[in-house]
Amino acid sequence: MYVAVKGGEAAIDAAHRWTADERRGDPSVPPLALDQIANQLGRAVDRVMAEGALYDRELAARAIRQAQGDLIEAAFLLRAYRTTLPRLVDSEPVDTAAMLLKRRISAVFKDLPGGQRLGPTTDYTHRLLDLSPDAPDPPPAEPLAEPAPPPAPVPRVTDLLGAESLIEPDGSGERPAGDLTMEPVSFPAPRGVRLQALARGDEGFLLALGYSTQRGYGNNHPFVGELRVGEVPVSIVPPELGFAIEIGDITLTECQMVNQFIGSRAAPPQFTRGYGLCFGHADRKAIAMALVDRAMRADELGEDAASPAQDVEFVVSHCDNIEATGFVEHLKLPHHVDFQSELETIRAMRAAAGAGDAGL
């Protein structure tokens, strides 16, 4: 005789224990240390901080370890932790002009004030998988003397173009409208809110959308005006003091895109802009973000908004991978009640069709 299934709790506990077991893996292998992850998997840490929307390298390393390397799961852990933190004060907007430049390149000028600094980039490496065996006790490597960064401020490429009025103004001085962590997004969404969504958006999704614009689905003639990576100071104005104090530095990647000019015989043409900014050293994310930012401005710039990357509601609604993974994976939850009603319906329809056939 069938007995109603119970034991959900016990099953969950057992699943947790098994997960913990798999997470640790073979006990004879040394456990991963947090500083190994933070030091040697820095790009994973950068990505998790960006999508987790929380700048803390150690916490991100923890999340990566706990998530067994699943970076979306790690970003989820960080995002959930963020919820528990009280919001003490909003910082002043960071000034990327004051960035201590580790890396700074421009694709639009061969040479320019501040020069082209490649920084620690994989750009020109050959992707040849290194198959040399792990040495048991490798000798300590000679530390590379990092070249001194150029003296700040290094003029922005977009400001050089702006000085000749060749590019549209950058909207600096305007306070960003809205805060998507405080109010739900409604459409039409102002540019500041859109950029907030992109900054924490899934890198893969933005990469694909940015790529699609390059292939013709809303092409906007992009050029990387400037890509900067380095530390910027973060300042707050405590109410008790009434003046700004620096509380630390964060590493940011900033991409200024120079895009398709608008204008005509009547209005002098100017290049338009796309902007990308994210935590850590993340060229791909910043460039993709700038492409998608520019694509989403299609309406504002009088362009035909016919492609997915230009559809603001589509992009902003689907770029958060924590929301996405939650809903996609929720399909694994029991749905047998709703499914049962489907079964009844389909049986009834088939019966009706069968009766109809039989009647002929």
Next chain:
Amino acid sequence: MQGYNFAYLDEHTKRMIRRAILKAVAIPGHQVPFASREMPLPYGWGTGGIQLTASLLGPDDVLKVIDQGADDTTNAVSIRRFFARTAGIRTTTRTAEATVIQTRHRIPETPLREGQIIVYQVPIPEPLYRLEPSRAAAAQMHALADYGAMHVRLYEEITRHGRVALSYDYPVMVNERYLMSPSPIPAFDNPKLHMNPAMQLFGAGREKRIYAVPPFTAVRSLDFEDHPFDPRRADAACALCGARETYLDEIVSDDRGGKMFVCSDTDCCESRRETAP
């Protein structure tokens, strides 16, 4: 380089690419699909050009690699090193000495000779992509020589801007049959495509297409009779060699509008300075 075939690709892959090249040469300007391989350099950074070069090089070839006209730009250095390591062939910066020239975004100023091969790196091989993002639909248009949309685009440019504002990757008609993207070379370089004595090959790795303009083929930039093709060039002389007819790079020297212009083709500029009185 141990464990790798001459010029990295295995012989089977080289044969496949050469067959595609032959097809391309037989139908000037027509895009031939090929089974592009993943290379150790990323898609979009010249893998199509690299595969063409890899399948053409022999031990006696002399290779020049340029990017934006210069031999010492980062990506040109990277690609030249790649072939030096995997093929061990002689490399050069002199256009006149090279048997194979791989280029991104420029045609050398020094006229090419019969017997030379120039390999262009192509990001988007489809000249219609901004008008018709679907490659399947675009393929139909090429098959039926249905290029009305492109002419309409040029008409609209003149209507809106008073001139055709396309300054690079300017579409051309090859052999009066196929519309072709010459790759993002400046419009200034387009006339060099026409009746060139060298073999011109175009490779797009990510998009998986090869096409060709065989020696002495007619290549015409699209225009109107009363708005003829009129490419622009900075109105300046090279600050290093004084040239007034070469394509120039703008170098920004300060943030108060200071700038100077130098030849984009570093080999040509150097040669001019060497022979200057």
Next chain:
Amino acid sequence: MTLLQARDLRKRFGPVAALDDVSLSLRRREIVAIVGESGSGKSTLLNVLSGRIAPDSGTVLYDEGEGLSPIAGRGEARLRHLQRTRWGFVQQDPRQALRLSVTAGGNIGERLMVSGARHYGDIRATAARWLETVEIDPARLDDLPRTFSGGMLQRLQIAATLVTEPELVFMDEPTGGLDVSVQARILDLVRGLVRRLGLAVLLVTHDIGVARLLADRLVVMRHGRIVETGLTDQVLDDPHHEYTQLLVSSVLPA
């Protein structure tokens, strides 16, 4: 002199016979209207005759100057060329036929450019003249069609189609979806142009009034078959087939 001829056309969509043994002829400079209710097969017939879809069986023949020959035998490139130069197709919804982000001038100029026109100034002048012909202010030459009304869009489509003076024009409900007063103006325009340019026209409509105004001959379709055909006035004044009688009698008096 027969310009276009269809012989024994059949076309099924699943269980439905859209065309069931249809034959007809069109002469030079003749205007023929194909009338019938929705589902009669008239649009399918138009699409088969214009080479847009292939019939399951039967042939469509066209005389390019050397006698009738099947259009299917010419190969897709030649058929496409025919459709772009010597034939025209006016669609019911002009938004499907026009490029909405291209100026009015660009839309009209396209067929000219496809036929080899290479002088910007001349193309522009021709386009401006055609705007006047279809009663659109030529000052709107550089405007985008998305700023045009429904009637204007249809007139723009007509200009863009007739600019190369094709000898044969297919029209699918050219005034469908437009206000009655707007319809009347467009029909007047079409009638005048067609006569003046000496075009042959094959027109599909469910509206008897449109047929009466424009057509020399009428073909009545029902369930994929031609039930009656003849001179417009004769068929409308003295319909033989009971279905034609029904159609004629159900027209609201003007």
